[in-house]
Amino acid sequence: MKHLRAINKKALAIGEAVAQVEAASAGTPADMEEDVVALQQQPRPHVPMGCTLSFSPGWEVDAGGGTAGLCQPVERDIYDCYVTCFWPVQVPDHVNYSPDWASNCATATKDWRSLDLVFP
Amino acid sequence: MTVMQAPAYRRAEYHGFEAGGSHFIYLVSAGAIFEIDADVRAVLTRLDGQELTHAALVRELASDGRDPTEAEALVRELRAARLIELGAVAPVMPQAPPADFPLQALVLNVTNQCNLACTYCYEFGADKIATPAGKPKYMTLETAQASVDLLIREAVGRKAVHITFFGGETLMNFKLLRDVVDYANMATAAAGKGITYSLTTNATLLTPEIVTFLSDNRIGVTVSMDGPPEMQDKHRVYKNGKGSYAVIEPRLRTLIAHHKTRAITARVTLTEGVTDVVRIFRHLKDDLGFHEVGFAPVTTGEERAYSLDDNGMDSVLAQFSLLADEWLEYALRGESHGFTNVSETISELISGVNKSHPCGAGLGLMGVSPSGDLSPCHRFTDADTHSMGHVSSGIDRAKQGAFLKKGHVEAKYDCQSCWARPLCAGGCHHEAFVRYGDTGHANLHYCDWIRQWTDTCLRIYGVLAVQNPGFLERFAERKGLS
Numbered sequence: 001m002k003h004l005r006a007i008n009k010k011a012l013a014i015g016e017a018v019a020q021v022e023a024a025s026a027g028t029p030a031d032m033e034e035d036v037v038a039l040q041q042q043p044r045p046h047v048p049m050g051c052t053l054s055f056s057p058g059w060e061v062d063a064g065g066g067t068a069g070l071c072q073p074v075e076r077d078i079y080d081c082y083v084t085c086f087w088p089v090q091v092p093d094h095v096n097y098s099p100d101w102a103s104n105c106a107t108a109t110k111d112w113r114s115l116d117l118v119f120p
Numbered sequence: 121m122t123v124m125q126a127p128a129y130r131r132a133e134y135h136g137f138e139a140g141g142s143h144f145i146y147l148v149s150a151g152a153i154f155e156i157d158a159d160v161r162a163v164l165t166r167l168d169g170q171e172l173t174h175a176a177l178v179r180e181l182a183s184d185g186r187d188p189t190e191a192e193a194l195v196r197e198l199r200a201a202r203l204i205e206l207g208a209v210a211p212v213m214p215q216a217p218p219a220d221f222p223l224q225a226l227v228l229n230v231t232n233q234c235n236l237a238c239t240y241c242y243e244f245g246a247d248k249i250a251t252p253a254g255k256p257k258y259m260t261l262e263t264a265q266a267s268v269d270l271l272i273r274e275a276v277g278r279k280a281v282h283i284t285f286f287g288g289e290t291l292m293n294f295k296l297l298r299d300v301v302d303y304a305n306m307a308t309a310a311a312g313k314g315i316t317y318s319l320t321t322n323a324t325l326l327t328p329e330i331v332t333f334l335s336d337n338r339i340g341v342t343v344s345m346d347g348p349p350e351m352q353d354k355h356r357v358y359k360n361g362k363g364s365y366a367v368i369e370p371r372l373r374t375l376i377a378h379h380k381t382r383a384i385t386a387r388v389t390l391t392e393g394v395t396d397v398v399r400i401f402r403h404l405k406d407d408l409g410f411h412e413v414g415f416a417p418v419t420t421g422e423e424r425a426y427s428l429d430d431n432g433m434d435s436v437l438a439q440f441s442l443l444a445d446e447w448l449e450y451a452l453r454g455e456s457h458g459f460t461n462v463s464e465t466i467s468e469l470i471s472g473v474n475k476s477h478p479c480g481a482g483l484g485l486m487g488v489s490p491s492g493d494l495s496p497c498h499r500f501t502d503a504d505t506h507s508m509g510h511v512s513s514g515i516d517r518a519k520q521g522a523f524l525k526k527g528h529v530e531a532k533y534d535c536q537s538c539w540a541r542p543l544c545a546g547g548c549h550h551e552a553f554v555r556y557g558d559t560g561h562a563n564l565h566y567c568d569w570i571r572q573w574t575d576t577c578l579r580i581y582g583v584l585a586v587q588n589p590g591f592l593e594r595f596a597e598r599k600g601l602s
Binding site for chain 2: 001002003004005006007008009010011013014015017018021022025
């Protein structure tokens with residue numbers, strides 16, 4: 001550090017961290033203006049909840065093509081996409097067009113057969 | 121539609137101060153202290169009351185005649201050190217220590233009986249929280265041994281543990297002390313740990329034999345006393361009202377002359393009419409020969425006859441500042457002064473502590489009542505409402521967890537905007553309980569006082585960092601901080 005002189009132990013530790021940051025960016029200085037994404041800004045944008053933000057695996061499969069190892073069962077994922085999300089995925093849009101799609105399906109593990117196709 | 125706004129820099133939370141002709145900042149999120157140059161001051165001035173984008177900040181710094189590359193590097197340095205932040209950043213709070221934080225020290229209340237009747241006593245006075253009725257008055261050897269065993273068992277990974285003997289009047293159960301020290305030396309040696317001891321006493325029962333025992337076993341001694349005769353005898357009296365100064369004076373001289381292995385400390389309670397800090401310090405340090413003297417205002421709930429009012433506190437702080445100046449003069453000459461209140465704060469500033477909790481109570485330290493009940497510290501001894509397990513059955517983790525959750529600085533709303541929170545963290549749990557009925561309440565009655573005192577000690581630290589940094593290094597070594 002050139003402008004700050006560390007004079008206690010905690011400040012020395014920060015000095016070491018600053019030196020690491022500076023060493024790491026010495027070759028290719030990061031663009032300070034670009035080091036930001038929209039979610040960190042004020043005012044915060046409105047973002048609906050959903051799998052794209054919570055990193056749910058959605059309808060994906062694991063590396064072996066199975067679903068057993070995913071962090072949520074597929075039955076639960078139906079509602080991750082359907083309820084609260086407008087995103088055009090493979091389940092109907094609960095927010096805008098198909099609010100009643102799952103009304104015959106109280107428990108996905110038992111009643112999944114009553115979920116039907118949607119013809120918009 | 122998302123509105124894209126260019127993010128802007130703002131100043132992080134800090135406390136700026138000048139000392140010894142230099143400028144410094146105390147960075148609140150970390151407890152770090154930096155000496156800063158004119159360029160840093162220029163950045164902080166630019167960001168006073170306004171936010172600037174990266175480009176705008178660099179442009180303004182360059183317009184003062186700085187090389188744009190230098191200005192860019194300056195901003196990068198301050199951002200990497202988090203003295204300036206991009207956009208609104210939630211305050212960083214210190215993490216709570218892990219739930220299995222190892223025990224380091226126990227305060228054994230070897231008796232809850234006392235031969236004095238100090239009017240302000242937190243254990244027996246008007247604001248007492250102890251409920252000793254029907255409980256043992258003296259600790260038995262079995263309970264003490266179980267305490268030592270618990271300490272060793274719970275001090276996982278620690279190289280050494282510490283036992284403080286406390287009361288009531290500790291020396292009313294001196295017989296137990298000898299046996300406990302023998303047992304604890306043996307048990308810790310068998311467990312491959314070191315052990316140190318300390319003791320707090322009112323000094324009325326000290327004898328040459330006891331002093332020899334304390335010295336031989338390297339037991340640190342803190343004497344609770346209030347100063348020269350007229351101040352000591354104001355509150356520190358026997359049950360018949362007779363003052364205790366004449367009794368303790370010759371005993372103190374024996375103690376200080378013959379206890380050679382550890383520093384002897386006096387601990388003064390400041391009350392209404394006992395606020396002449398400088399005179400008390402001179403008497404205890406120069407006339408009696410104590411190595412260290414520390415002061416604390418009395419703990420009271422509502423206004424008591426002996427409470428310190430605001431005027432009293434102002435006078436105390438003014439005199440603390442006089443002694444602090446003297447402490448600095450000594451330090452600049454490389455000498456030790458003995459005013460504990462400065463020494464303690466300087467120790468914490470050297471490390472750069474950033475406390476999640478105000479002290480180690482209920483965390484690395486616990487109190488044990490004569491009956492073996494565990495409590496957060498000695499001040500909660502025998503208070504049923506604050507028991508935290510028993511030496512025979514172990515620490516009650518649920519109660520401990522609840523106490524620590526309440527006491528975390530993050531849970532104290534008033535502390536969130538205070539720059540002194542890394543050191544204070546809301547203040548004494550016991551004082552908060554007596555004053556506000558809640559151990560997790562910030563001690564709002566002394567906030568201004570704490571900030572002024574922390575500022576005073578930061579200035580001392582700054583002067584030493586510039587003019588005699590070697591003293592700080594030696595001080596850290598002596599206190600075992602390095």
